[in-house]
Amino acid sequence: MSRRSHPATIFTLLLAFIFLASCRAVQTPSVESTPSPTISAPGPKVIPFFTTESDPNQITILRELITEYQRLHPDIEIDIVLASPASRGRRLLIALASGADLGIFEIEPTLMTEWAEAGYLLPLEDVVDAIGAEDYVEGSLFESDGHIFAVPYATSVYSLWIRSDLFAQAGLSLPTNYDEVLQAVKTLTRGEMYGIALPNGQNIASINYFSTFLWQNGGDYFDCRGNVVFGEPAAFTAVQKWTELSQYAPPGSTTWGYREQIDAYLRGRVAMVMYAGRLGVNIANTNPELADKSALVFPPWGPEKVTLGVWSRFAIASGTRHQAEAKAFLQWLVSGDRLLRYDMTVPGHMIPPLQSVQAMSLEIESPYANRHQVWLEAFSRWVPYTNHPAMNMGSVRDGRFVRSDMIPPWADEVFSTPGIVDTMLQEITLGSRSPEAAWQDAVRKMETAVSEWKRQHPDWQPPDC
Amino acid sequence: MTVMTKTTKTAAGKWLRRRENGQFEITDRTLAVLMILPAVILIGAFAIYPVLQGFAASFFRIESATLAMTFTGLSNYKDLFGDSLFWESLGRTLVWTAATILVQISVGLGISLLLHQELRGRNLARGLVLFPYLIPAVVIAVTWRFILDPTLGVFNRTMLEWGLIDRPIAFLASKSTALLFVIIGGIWKYTPFVVIMLLARLQVIPVDLEEAAQIDGATRWQVFRHITLPWLMPVIVITLLLRTIWMFNEFDMVYLFAFGGPLFGTTTLPVLVRYLAFDARQIGMAAATSSVMVVILMTMSWGYFQFYNRAEANLN
Structure with a gap:
């Protein structure tokens, strides 16, 4: 081989290596790239919380609730990730493709079946049972193959x-x-x-x-x-x-x-x-x-x-790092007084999925609720x-x-x-x-x-x- | 006194050599490779690798939800070339690129010639002309959308008051006018770049050439045609090349104006790639479209470089 041919050879080899690397990367099923639960390092356990509920009032109340929870559980840190409703599906897909830890996230309705079947969602029967399955409004829970994969927190009635x-x-x-x-x-x-x-x-x-x-x-x-x-x-x-x-x-x-x-x-x-x-x-x-x-x-x-009515639901990624902690936080957030406070950030738009909380929401005192009780009652009445x-x-x-x-x-x-x-x-x-x-x-x-x-x-x- | 160190070749030969004192030192060849290696690694990692990976992905069907991959050979390309949306998008890309560039070059040349003259307020004008280029595309798109809004926009309001129209027109909601206004927005934003490039070149044209021509009785047009323009031509070609690549690949301005609609009426190839990847969730098809774009741009670039070499040769 002549001296002149060396740089060309090296470059060709480099290209070939890159090409092979790219092929290898492409052929790797991304399911494997989903992070598996691991033993966490010292420090707070960070749970991503992906939501599109981004009205200022919603964010304020969510932060308050998280602060309360973190006070009760100092080892937990809830990391809010915001997205627009229109971009939710895309953001979730990109997060999945990049191997990011989705943690607790609002699930896109069109993705629910495929993700459940692909094993990306954590079964949440224990969360629902702990809250009280019988308290949920009919049709609000998402089940697939006998498992509940998403827990509702509100519905909107158009x-x-x-x-x-x-x-x-x-x-x-x-x-x-x-x-x-x-x-x-x-x-x-x-x-x-x-x-x-x-x-x-x-x-x-x-x-x-x-x-x-x-x-x-x-x-x-x-x-x-x-x-x-x-x-x-x-x-x-x-x-x-x-x-x-x-x-x-x-x-x-x-x-x-x-x-x-x-x-x-x-x-x-x-x-x-x-x-x-x-x-x-x-x-x-x-x-x-x-x-x-x-x-x-x-x-x-x-x-x-x-x-039209859209049940908004939270799911937990099966590959999230802190599964038990994520479930515990979700259970705490979407039940009782916390759910009421969260859903009342946009009264009438976020109708609670729990019958007990729904009843409480109609009795709550606020200037908006007092003035527009007729609207709030109508939305609740039309849920079925x-x-x-x-x-x-x-x-x-x-x-x-x-x-x-x-x-x-x-x-x-x-x-x-x-x-x-x-x-x-x-x-x-x-x-x-x-x-x-x-x-x-x-x-x-x-x-x-x-x-x-x-x-x-x-x-x-x-x-x- | 300089001490010359004798070296001898070792088995490693071309990469290492041994000094007389027994120590090894790298050869010039090794040094050259080491110098170039960071650039090769960076270009490989951030330019070649993504292109190759995209190219490889174009031979697979990729499930958007599960990202499971199935090798499908050339079927993505076959589907792409059989899809009228691809050809329509390619046509719109060419229209968008050609229209914006032709006007940018023409208007940019005119403005740069004007700003090259000794005029009062020239420096201020030179600063102001850059203004659209400095504004982020998203701001421009939102502003233009507001201006063109059929119920609130100043454009419709003015046309109504002047009696030019009898009811508001949704320019960005009509397939026949949306692309036109996207092109106008693109021209408005990117013409300053051409002005900067040409103005810089105008300032290095030897004055004595123009003066000599004028003394010899050349008209202003003849001076422009035979002196200014040949001097500008290499820069015009480079500007054309850069702007062609950038406009062909332009995503944000096109997308933010009308989001590819209505009815794909402003969908150019980059917008089509986004649509295929994130809306239609056909990642393999999106990769195939990107690969086709690379080929088209490389062909265009080759053509421009041929033209550039000729322009430089003519100047010499």
Whole structure:
């Protein structure tokens, strides 16, 4: 070998080494990279606590609770990790991929089944039993393969907020059915005021809100055995109603998500908006005059009484370093007085999953609770009528709502965004496709996604229902 | 008096040599390798390794939730090239890159020529022209989104008051206008970079060349065409190269303006990579897209360097 060829040889070898290293790294199943529980070093035991509940008041109370707990357990340190709800799924996946200790974390609904099956979640029956399993509201616990993998701390019930003053001025009564909503949006869309704020962006808000139209009109995405039923006529009725109302939404709502539609209501640009209890708190904080002009009704898009409800749950990563300590803290946090204090940081938005705590929450004294008791009671009353596209598969059977607690295992493939449903809605509202063509395309995509998932998971058996 | 140390070659030969006093010393070759090694390690670890790992990942299907990997050969590339979203995104990337760069170079050249003149307030103007380049992309995107907001934005309000439109237009919510405004934002932010580069070059063009041409009766256009422009050309080519790479890879400005929408109307290749990796959770496909981007950029860079060499040769 000549002298000149040496640097080239070394460089080639280096490249080859790097390439081999990269291949090795890629081929290593990341399951192995999940940290295993180990004997901890001296010093406080740090438990990561990943949450998206980041209102200032929520953080303040959470910090207070953590301080109390740390006073009781000086060897424990709870490390709060904040994320936005929209980025929660991505953050969790990145944390998993990087081998970070997730500790206690708010679980993303679309990831629950896969993570439970993959063994990333710690079974939490002992935590639930210690709190009192019978005290939990039906459907609030997430079970898979006979284990409870996530403990709920709150649910949010989505309702229709209405500018009662505008309705009164226009001689309209509060809507109780779809026709009345349609009449109202036609009447109230004038100048810079628009009838309703419907989000039509490629995001989860569009999917969630459209789902309420779908269910109330007797449709669903899948039946309880996992067959796609989105192609049935009831679904197209929902698409038509959504399209019809979207004409009376402000310009730009074709890209909106949760935040923009709330802003529109808070700024007095729309007469109606769908949202959960947090909007009431925001109204009280940012535009108190609007509180007296706002009323709350159950969304009236169709004959069936069902709305969107999201159970927020904590899970514990199976690879977390201090499993027993994490369980102990979680049990302490999501029970009794602590749960009440935490959930009352956003009254009406965080409805406790424990019946005992729920009852306490309605009796609690606070300026907001005293003034808006009607709202708080309504949210609690509507909890049994909640459903979620990624959590409840086949809840609407033969046009009637009977909540199913089966999770569509392909939820991530179908409901991640930009996805099938939100893209369909945006195509329609931007006028790039007719409602029927967009809907039929969405049905095709959904069928393809589900059949592809089933092809990749040949062992999956449809549940008995 | 300098004492010369005689050395002899050892078995290690090229890497070590023995002095006459029996001690070993490293050869120049070893020294060179040692000097270059930190850079090689750093570049290998932070540039080559990630690229290779990304390239390797493009041959796998990777489950997003479990990160389980299955070797799929070229199927990610096959799926990618068969997906209209990829070709549309590539087309938008080329439109975004070409449009922003052409305007940046043209406007940047004009501004730099202007700021090269002896004008009152020239230094202040030179400082101000840098302003957009100094602002973080996120601030620019949020500001522009606010300006263009259909209900609250000053742009719509002004157009309504002037009677140019009869109802607000959601520019960033329309597939036909969203990319246009993203391009305008990109031009606004990055033109100052071109100005800096060209202005620096303008200041080193020998004045006597221009003066001699003027004495010989050359018009201002002829001076520009035959003296200024050839002198600027190597810098223009380098600026084009850098800006092409940066604009082609630009993520934050494009994404923050319209988040890739509506209906993927502002999805360029970097935004597509993000979408595939984190939204569609097709990590293998995202890696394949990145690999294709690397190939395109390397090809473009090769072309630019050919052009650069020619421009330098012409100048000489």
